[in-house]
Amino acid sequence: MQTQTGKHVVIIGCGFGGLEAAKALHHADVNITLIDRSNHHLFQPLLYQVATAGLSAPAIAAPIRHLFRKQANVTTLLGDVVAIDAKAQTITLQSPGTADALVPFDHLIVAAGATHSYFGNDQWEPFAPGLKTLADAMELRKRILFAFEAAEHEPDPALREALLTFAVIGGGPTGVEMAGTMAEIARHTLPGEFRRINPASAKVLLVEGGMRVLQAMPPELSTQALKQLEKLGVKVMLGRKVTDISADAITFSTGEGAASQTHTVACKTVVWAAGVAASPLGRQLAQATGCEVDRAGRVAVDAHLNVPGFPRIWVIGDMASATSTHRGQVRTVPGVSPAAKQMGRCAAANIVRGIQGKAAQAFVYADYGNLATIGRNAAVVDLASPLGQFRFSGYFAWLFWLFAHIYFLIGFRNRFVVLLDWASAYATFARHARVVVGRAGRD
Amino acid sequence: MQTQTGKHVVIIGCGFGGLEAAKALHHADVNITLIDRSNHHLFQPLLYQVATAGLSAPAIAAPIRHLFRKQANVTTLLGDVVAIDAKAQTITLQSPGTADALVPFDHLIVAAGATHSYFGNDQWEPFAPGLKTLADAMELRKRILFAFEAAEHEPDPALREALLTFAVIGGGPTGVEMAGTMAEIARHTLPGEFRRINPASAKVLLVEGGMRVLQAMPPELSTQALKQLEKLGVKVMLGRKVTDISADAITFSTGEGAASQTHTVACKTVVWAAGVAASPLGRQLAQATGCEVDRAGRVAVDAHLNVPGFPRIWVIGDMASATSTHRGQVRTVPGVSPAAKQMGRCAAANIVRGIQGKAAQAFVYADYGNLATIGRNAAVVDLASPLGQFRFSGYFAWLFWLFAHIYFLIGFRNRFVVLLDWASAYATFARHARVVVGRAGRD
Numbered sequence: 047m048q049t050q051t052g053k054h055v056v057i058i059g060c061g062f063g064g065l066e067a068a069k070a071l072h073h074a075d076v077n078i079t080l081i082d083r084s085n086h087h088l089f090q091p092l093l094y095q096v097a098t099a100g101l102s103a104p105a106i107a108a109p110i111r112h113l114f115r116k117q118a119n120v121t122t123l124l125g126d127v128v129a130i131d132a133k134a135q136t137i138t139l140q141s142p143g144t145a146d147a148l149v150p151f152d153h154l155i156v157a158a159g160a161t162h163s164y165f166g167n168d169q170w171e172p173f174a175p176g177l178k179t180l181a182d183a184m185e186l187r188k189r190i191l192f193a194f195e196a197a198e199h200e201p202d203p204a205l206r207e208a209l210l211t212f213a214v215i216g217g218g219p220t221g222v223e224m225a226g227t228m229a230e231i232a233r234h235t236l237p238g239e240f241r242r243i244n245p246a247s248a249k250v251l252l253v254e255g256g257m258r259v260l261q262a263m264p265p266e267l268s269t270q271a272l273k274q275l276e277k278l279g280v281k282v283m284l285g286r287k288v289t290d291i292s293a294d295a296i297t298f299s300t301g302e303g304a305a306s307q308t309h310t311v312a313c314k315t316v317v318w319a320a321g322v323a324a325s326p327l328g329r330q331l332a333q334a335t336g337c338e339v340d341r342a343g344r345v346a347v348d349a350h351l352n353v354p355g356f357p358r359i360w361v362i363g364d365m366a367s368a369t370s371t372h373r374g375q376v377r378t379v380p381g382v383s384p385a386a387k388q389m390g391r392c393a394a395a396n397i398v399r400g401i402q403g404k405a406a407q408a409f410v411y412a413d414y415g416n417l418a419t420i421g422r423n424a425a426v427v428d429l430a431s432p433l434g435q436f437r438f439s440g441y442f443a444w445l446f447w448l449f450a451h452i453y454f455l456i457g458f459r460n461r462f463v464v465l466l467d468w469a470s471a472y473a474t475f476a477r478h479a480r481v482v483v484g485r486a487g488r489d
Numbered sequence: 490m491q492t493q494t495g496k497h498v499v500i501i502g503c504g505f506g507g508l509e510a511a512k513a514l515h516h517a518d519v520n521i522t523l524i525d526r527s528n529h530h531l532f533q534p535l536l537y538q539v540a541t542a543g544l545s546a547p548a549i550a551a552p553i554r555h556l557f558r559k560q561a562n563v564t565t566l567l568g569d570v571v572a573i574d575a576k577a578q579t580i581t582l583q584s585p586g587t588a589d590a591l592v593p594f595d596h597l598i599v600a601a602g603a604t605h606s607y608f609g610n611d612q613w614e615p616f617a618p619g620l621k622t623l624a625d626a627m628e629l630r631k632r633i634l635f636a637f638e639a640a641e642h643e644p645d646p647a648l649r650e651a652l653l654t655f656a657v658i659g660g661g662p663t664g665v666e667m668a669g670t671m672a673e674i675a676r677h678t679l680p681g682e683f684r685r686i687n688p689a690s691a692k693v694l695l696v697e698g699g700m701r702v703l704q705a706m707p708p709e710l711s712t713q714a715l716k717q718l719e720k721l722g723v724k725v726m727l728g729r730k731v732t733d734i735s736a737d738a739i740t741f742s743t744g745e746g747a748a749s750q751t752h753t754v755a756c757k758t759v760v761w762a763a764g765v766a767a768s769p770l771g772r773q774l775a776q777a778t779g780c781e782v783d784r785a786g787r788v789a790v791d792a793h794l795n796v797p798g799f800p801r802i803w804v805i806g807d808m809a810s811a812t813s814t815h816r817g818q819v820r821t822v823p824g825v826s827p828a829a830k831q832m833g834r835c836a837a838a839n840i841v842r843g844i845q846g847k848a849a850q851a852f853v854y855a856d857y858g859n860l861a862t863i864g865r866n867a868a869v870v871d872l873a874s875p876l877g878q879f880r881f882s883g884y885f886a887w888l889f890w891l892f893a894h895i896y897f898l899i900g901f902r903n904r905f906v907v908l909l910d911w912a913s914a915y916a917t918f919a920r921h922a923r924v925v926v927g928r929a930g931r932d
Contacts, residue, residue: 085634086924102545109923111682121684124638143639143652143757180926191528195567196586209586239554241564314586460921463906478903480552481529483623 049075049119051401056137056151058127058327060087060110062383063363064157066390068120074398078120079149081139082110085124088180089455091383092464094220096183097317098227099191099477103180105463108456127158130327132334132356153358153397156327156345157390160364160381163323163342170291174316177220186317188482190228193315194236197243208312210248213296215288216320217254218261219418222271224317225252226421229279234422234475251311252282253298255320259284260418260426262380267426270439274424291316322381324365331361340367349408351393357406360396362389370411379411383454388412419447422472492518492562494844499580499594501570501770503530503553505826506806507600509833511563517841521563522592524582528552528567531623532898534826535907537663539626540760541670542634542920546623548906551899573597573770575777575799596801596840599770599788600833603807603824606766606785613734617759620663629760631925633671636758637679640686651755653691656739658731659763660697661704662861665714667760668695669864672722677865677918694754695725696741698763702727703861703869705823710869713882717867734759765824767808774804783810792851794836800849803839805832813854822854826897831855862890865915 053076057064060082068080086107095101111122125141137154139147162176175185190212197209212232214225229250236245252259252275258268259275259282275282283298289308290297297310324343332339337353338346344367345353351368353359363386368379379385388411396406415435419425425443429436438446448468455461471477496519500507503525511523529550538544554565568584580597582590605619618628633655640652655675657668672693679688695702695718701711702718702725718725726741732751733740740753767786775782780796781789787810788796794811796802806829811822822828831854839849858873868886872879881889891911898904914920 084925085638102547103926104545104922104924107924112919112923115682118684121641122682123642124635125642139642141639141642142635144642144648147642180924184926192567192585195528196584198564199566199568199582199584199587199590201590205587239558239565241561463909466906476555479547480555481547481550481623482527483546483627 049077051075053077053152053401054079054150055153055155055397056081056149057155057157058137059157059159059325059363060084061090061157061159061363061386063159063386063390064155065110065113066387067155067157067362067394068114068117068390070391070394071119071397072117074119074394075401076119076153076397079123079151080110080114080120081123081125081127081137081149083124083126084179085109085111086180087113087456089460090178091451092455093177093180093183094223094227096180096479097177097186097190097224098231099187099480100227100471101464101467102479103183105460105467106455107180108460113456127327130154130156130331130334130359132331132353132359135358151358153360153400155360155362155390155393155397156331156365157361157363157386158325158327158365160322160324160342162318163321164318165321167291170318173291173293174215174296174318176318177224184483187479188484189315190231191480191482194240194243194245194248196314198240204312206243208294209314210243210245211251211311211313212248212315212317213251213253213311213313214317214319215253215291215296216318217252217256217259217282217284218319221252221254221317221319222259222275222418222420224319225250225280225282226275226278226419226424229275230421230475231477233279235477235480250280251313252280253286253288253296254282254284255287257284263416263418263426263428264437267428267437267439271418271420271426274420274426274439278421278424288320322364328361328365331359335359350396350406351389351409352406357400360393362386362393368409368411370409372411372413377411379409382416384414385411417443417447417450419444492520494518496520496595496844497522497593498596498598498840499524499592500598500600501580502600502602502768502806503527504533504600504602504806504829506602506829506833507598508553508556509830510598510600510805510837511557511560511833513834513837514562514840515560517562517837518844519562519596519840522566522594523553523557523563524566524568524570524580525553526567526569527622528554529623530556530899532903533621534894535898536620536623536626537666537670539623539922540620540629540633540667541674542630542923543670543914544907544910545922546626548903548910549898550623551903556899570601570770573599573774573777573802575774575796575802578801594801596803596843598803598805598833598836598840599774599808600804600806600829601768601770601808603765603767603785605761606764607761608764610734613761616734616736617658617761619761620667627926629667630922631927632758633674634923634925637683637686637688637691639757641683647755649686651737652757653686653688654694654754654756655691655758655760656694656696656754656756657760657762658696658734658739659761660695660699660702660725660727661762664695664697664760664762665702665718665861665863667762668693668723668725669718669721669862669867672718673864673918674920676722678920678923693723694756695723696729696731696739697725697727698730700727706859706861706869706871707880710871710880710882714861714863714869717863717869717882721864721867731763765807771804771808774802778802793839793849794832794852795839795849800843803836805829805836811852811854813852815854815856820854822852825859827857828854860886860890860893862887
């Protein structure tokens with residue numbers, strides 16, 4: 047597209063932050079190149095439902111170039127950014143089917159998100175996959191459903207019990223959602239369909255190092271969440287630090303020092319929901335620019351969300367370690383989707399202000415609260431509003447969660463289909479997406 | 490389940506034949522073990538729509554054990570049958586997560602279906618995948634969509650043209666459906682979403698060795714199909730014999746002997762729809778029992794669908810080379826889903842008759858005709874009815890095809906969602922499942 051300024055904005059990543067930034071530049075006099083490794087924007091808050099066979103993958107994903115078909119200043123490219131040259135203002139793009147390309151930029155928004163982190167124990171990954179992409183969700187769906195299948199075969203009672211033991215590591219929102227839904231599948235979806243095992247006898251363990259689940263929530267909501275998890279049949283194990291994960295078991299320790307004890311539980315299916323780390327592009331930027339990163343690899347950005355000293359490079363979303371000042375208090379911005387969206391809008395606004403010769407504005411995080419779902423009729427909500435703080439849990443929190451997610455989901459068809467699938471699952475306990483693409487045996 | 494006879498029926502494969510056989514034994518006094526390599530029954534006639542991003546995978550697949558949850562005499566097992574011992578009456582089952590198991594049977598129905606065949610050129614497979622499973626469909630979806638993505642990057646015009654050339658090998662129903670739908674995607678779904686290429690300039694070639702498409706149909710319908718394909722923008726190349734396929738090109742010859750000429754077309758995406766072969770279990774049965782197989786590996790069954798000399802082993806569906814006598818004429822039974830279903834019912838009925846001490850009945854194929862779709866508003870129908878033969882094509886054939894497929898699709902939810910997706914795609918040309926699970930770059 048012809049622009050008057052001729053300025054070229056490159057956005058790396060089309061998660062919540064990158065998507066919002068590109069949309070906010072709709073009427074800006076710039077050309078935008080929007081790069082993602084996937085061909086779709088993913089509505090990550092519902093990814094656990096794809097993993098647990100409640101939704102099909104396309105229901106929570108929207109093709110990026112379809113989203114921007116009418117925004118003429120956006121060129122979408124599929125590819126992997128493998129290097130950022132902050133001084134020369136170029137990125138290196140690797141794409142399937144074509145040669146590597148050097149893409150120059152005038153402004154760069156780095157929004158490449160986060161991946162899971164095993165805190166230095168990467169050898170656990172094959173036994174305990176995490177949940178960040180559709181491919182992760184498909185892998186978990188396969189492991190969960192195939193464990194029940196294998197149990198139906200297995201003549202050895204000890205092995206059968208290990209196949210029917212599912213461990214979720216990490217009591218944050220993803221861990222709580224996964225554990226709650228897996229318990230629902232075992233207790234409500236599968237019974238009656240097996241002839242040799244009773245799926246309801248499956249154990250779902252939620253292993254958390256700290257002393258409560260959902261630590262980002264107020265303690266009273268953690269207590270509510272714990273009660274709701276136990277009601278759904280999840281065995282919540284607090285104060286357990288995982289020390290080993292293998293194909294057949296998980297090992298964890300309780301207590302400290304001399305009082306510390308080690309336990310091993312035979313378990314064939316493990317879900318990793320314990321740690322996240324920023325995209326490796328964060329550390330790369332740090333090497334190139336001398337900026338700081340925190341332990342999770344997040345870039346310490348300045349008040350305008352820039353890499354310090356690089357006023358044309360923004361880092362937003364889960365890759366940014368940002369602070370926001372609220373009523374004189376400096377607070378760390380949490381790694382949640384509303385924050386990523388707000389950062390995307392702030393970076394876009396600052397690009398426009400820069401082009402117009404205006405000074406950049408500081409990022410201010412508007413906190414609307416926090417919500418997490420646990421399972422059927424079970425959720426906790428911590429709502430910040432001008433009228434005050436509202437905290438509630440149970441059925442109404444669950445309804446609130448449900449409609450909030452439908453509202454934020456992109457695309458009319460997806461909203462409709464997700465609502466339909468949820469209504470049907472609620473009425474029948476069936477989960478329509480219990481379809482594993484890979485097969486047993488040869489392929 | 491307790492039975493009076495204690496007879497154990499093993500069914501290998503839950504395609505149309507195996508599914509129908511198990512259902513037909515609902516009230517029979519037998520125990521059934523139903524084995525499949527997938528956890529789902531697949532509605533293969535719509536698989537091309539998953540490959541071309543019109544439907545999501547779960548819309549055309551139903552979890553097998555969910556289908557049989559209320560049929561207490563069925564035990565569903567996920568696994569791969571790697572050997573049949575016809576004399577000892579056992580099969581060897583390989584399953585993920587458990588040790589191999591020897592499963593004895595009193596009656597065996599082999600319904601393991603077909604796979605694609607490259608006629609001795611297996612080296613073509615990586616460049617020209619076929620379409621038999623959901624994994625195949627996902628791979629093709631990825632290749633087709635990613636070719637357009639790569640073309641948007643590619644600076645070299647010749648490479649760009651190769652990326653925008655799609656070849657479908659084989660002019661049977663699958664080839665015609667794939668080519669017609671790919672042309673529709675290029676001409677109607679994608680335009681407006683790319684900034685550097687015009688997706689409508691993509692070439693879709695349908696390469697067929699014979700002199701007409703849809704050779705199982707009457708010649709007048711082949712002519713109609715050809716016209717409709719060309720109207721949709723497919724370049725149909727008849728009388729072309731493929732002699733080589735590589736990552737970058739396909740080569741084919743025209744003419745015979747001295748008049749033969751060779752042509753090479755640069756082309757990055759190839760779909761193999763040219764040949765099928767029965768499951769390798771067919772040849773294995775032949776070795777073990779001395780029965781005959783045809784060139785495609787199909788077992789020559791007797792009039793009762795038994796392996797000759799083995800009245801307790803049935804082979805049905807795409808694995809069987811069967812004949813049927815109709816008004817004194819002996820005809821080969823075609824490899825279509827109605828035939829597989831009828832064979833499933835016949836084998837089940839003969840098992841029950843055998844247990845009751847009655848003589849087996851010969852299989853009689855009831856031919857209701859044939860239909861194939863080509864694309865938007867385009868299909869051909871050859872209907873056999875007591876009132877005579879009806880042949881029609883175009884819009885009404887397409888509507889007929891559409892409702893026939895909705896009718897035969899399993900599950901209310903799937904019918905509803907497929908109808909919804911089709912209505913939406915018809916109105917907007919959008920294809921909601923344009924979501925590739927794998928990503929560019931690292932994974």
